[in-house]
Amino acid sequence: EDQVTQSPEALRLQEGESSSLNCSYTVSGLRGLFWYRQDPGKGPEFLFTLYSAGEEKEKERLKATLTKKESFLHITAPKPEDSATYLCAVQDSLYNFNKFYFGSGTKLNVKP
Amino acid sequence: EAQVTQNPRYLITVTGKKLTVTCSQNMNHEYMSWYRQDPGLGLRQIYYSMNVEVTDKGDVPEGYKVSRKEKRNFPLILESPSPNQTSLYFCASSSIKAGSSYNEQFFGPGTRLTVL
Numbered sequence: 001e002d003q004v005t006q007s008p009e010a011l012r013l014q015e016g017e018s019s020s021l022n023c024s025y026t027v028s029g030l031r032g033l034f035w036y037r038q039d040p041g042k043g044p045e046f047l048f049t050l051y052s053a054g055e056e057k058e059k060e061r062l063k064a065t066l067t068k069k070e071s072f073l074h075i076t077a078p079k080p081e082d083s084a085t086y087l088c089a090v091q092d093s094l095y096n097f098n099k100f101y102f103g104s105g106t107k108l109n110v111k112p
Numbered sequence: 113e114a115q116v117t118q119n120p121r122y123l124i125t126v127t128g129k130k131l132t133v134t135c136s137q138n139m140n141h142e143y144m145s146w147y148r149q150d151p152g153l154g155l156r157q158i159y160y161s162m163n164v165e166v167t168d169k170g171d172v173p174e175g176y177k178v179s180r181k182e183k184r185n186f187p188l189i190l191e192s193p194s195p196n197q198t199s200l201y202f203c204a205s206s207s208i209k210a211g212s213s214y215n216e217q218f219f220g221p222g223t224r225l226t227v228l
Contacts, residue, residue: 004154031213043116043202043219044155051213087155091214098162099170100145100217104154 003027004090006103013110016077021086021106024070029093033071035064036087038105044087047073078110114139116220118203124226125193133188133223135203143206143214144186145170146178148199149222155202161186162208193227200224 007022025033032051036044048057050066057064061082063074073086085105091097116137125131137144145160147170157170161180175197177189186205190197201224204217 034216036219041222043204043221044217046216046218049216089155098143098160098168099157101157101171102147102155104152 004088004101004103006086006088006106008106009104010107011109013075013078013108015079015110015112018074018076018078020075021073021108022070023073023088023103025088025090025101026069027090027092027101031091031093031097033066034089034091034100035071035073036089038085038087047086075108078108080110080112083108083110114218116203116205116218118201118220118223120223121221122224124228126228127194128192131190131193131225133190133201133203133225135186135188135220136184137186137203137205137218138184139205139207139218140183141205141218142183142208143217144180145204145206145217146176146186146188147202147204148172148197149202150199158188158201193225195227198225198227 003026005024035047038044048064053068055066061076065072085107087105089100089102119134142163146158147155149155156172159178161167203220206214206217
């Protein structure tokens with residue numbers, strides 16, 4: 001069964017304290033891995049898509065990387081406005097490629 | 113402005129009273145989907161549609177119906193709501209790349225449903 005697990009569930013950082021969020025997945029084949037940011041009371045907002053192991057994408061203080069079994073979202077020198085819940089989702093490539101599987105998210109709190 | 117809209121945003125209803133949550137997108141996307149979000153469980157896919165008149169079940173379809181008669185609209189129907197359908201619901205849409213890959217999903221603002 002396809003599964004997506006995110007860790008940690010919650011992360012508290014001081015402003016400027018870099019860290020990484022993890023998304024591990026078990027799918028029959030990966031067609032795409034997506035990272036989203038979700039603010040309280042709002043719908044998820046797209047950040048990155050990764051398609052193959054070794055791929056990296058960057059946007060401001062965020063960098064996403066992908067291996068064959070997991071993805072990391074690295075946050076460099078975070079600011080309070082980076083506080084949000086970060087979600088990852090995978091698209092299977094073999095049996096259910098029209099379905100998406102989401103992790104339960106990492107809630108990030110950046111203190112000034 | 114490119115967007116996905118949902119209505120209503122908040123709804124309190126009683127067990128068994130049929131309801132419809134509407135979803136509309138203005139980006140001409142082929143793919144549309146409904147999710148429910150519950151604490152600790154993340155987003156779970158209810159139904160999805162690859163195009164007009166083409167729909168299929170996600171992981172938690174029981175108690176829900178959908179239809180896709182127009183490309184822009186994808187309503188979610190609860191024929192006989194029950195308290196375990198109390199949740200936060202999101203509609204999303206996406207365009208399809210070559211090779212059955214998808215571009216990113218655009219999400220609506222959410223509908224918070226309470227079934228008493």
